[in-house]
Amino acid sequence: MKKIAITCALLSSLVASSVWADAASDLKSRLDKVSSFHASFTxxxxxxxxxxxxxxxxxxxxxxxNLFNWHMTQPDESILVSDGKTLWFYNPFVEQAxxxxxxxxxxxxxxxxxxxxQSSDWQQYN
Structure with missing residues (x-):
């Protein structure tokens, strides 16, 4: 009985890791097709x-x-901008960048x- 439980646990962990790998691979494949986008978010x-x-x-x-502009409007305004090399964070309330x-x-x-x-970014989520 103990061997059956261990075998089931091992098989389920293999299935779970292959499902995660498939999901990560699918997401990467979809993102590879996107070069730019805009979204309003909550x-x-x-x-x-x-x-x-x-x-x-x-x-x-x-x-x-690496080019992005993240503009939070609520509850407090803040702006995060990247030109591909430098990352700027601006808080209008305190007038600080x-x-x-x-x-x-x-x-x-x-x-x-x-x-x-970058493939290296994906490696830590596999």
Missing amino acids: QKVTDGSGAAVQEGRGDLWVKRP TATWLKDATGNTPFMLIARN
Whole structure:
């Protein structure tokens, strides 16, 4: 009985990993066909129990690779812009801008799967 349970667990983990690989491969394939887009979005941040902590709205423009403009309009305005090399963050409320190298600021964020087309970004999500 114990061997059957272990075998089932191993088989289900293999199936789950192949399903994830297929989903990641499918998403990458679809994103490879997109060179630019614009989207209006709503963003909902929740706590561990699922209760809403904050909701926001904004617009996103992307031109692959690495060119994007993320403009949050609610609850507070903030702007994140990249020219492909430099990443600027601007907060109009405090009238402050911060600039950093894009390559240093975006190593492990899923957003970069959308904004650029690098195999190394996908490896950490497989």
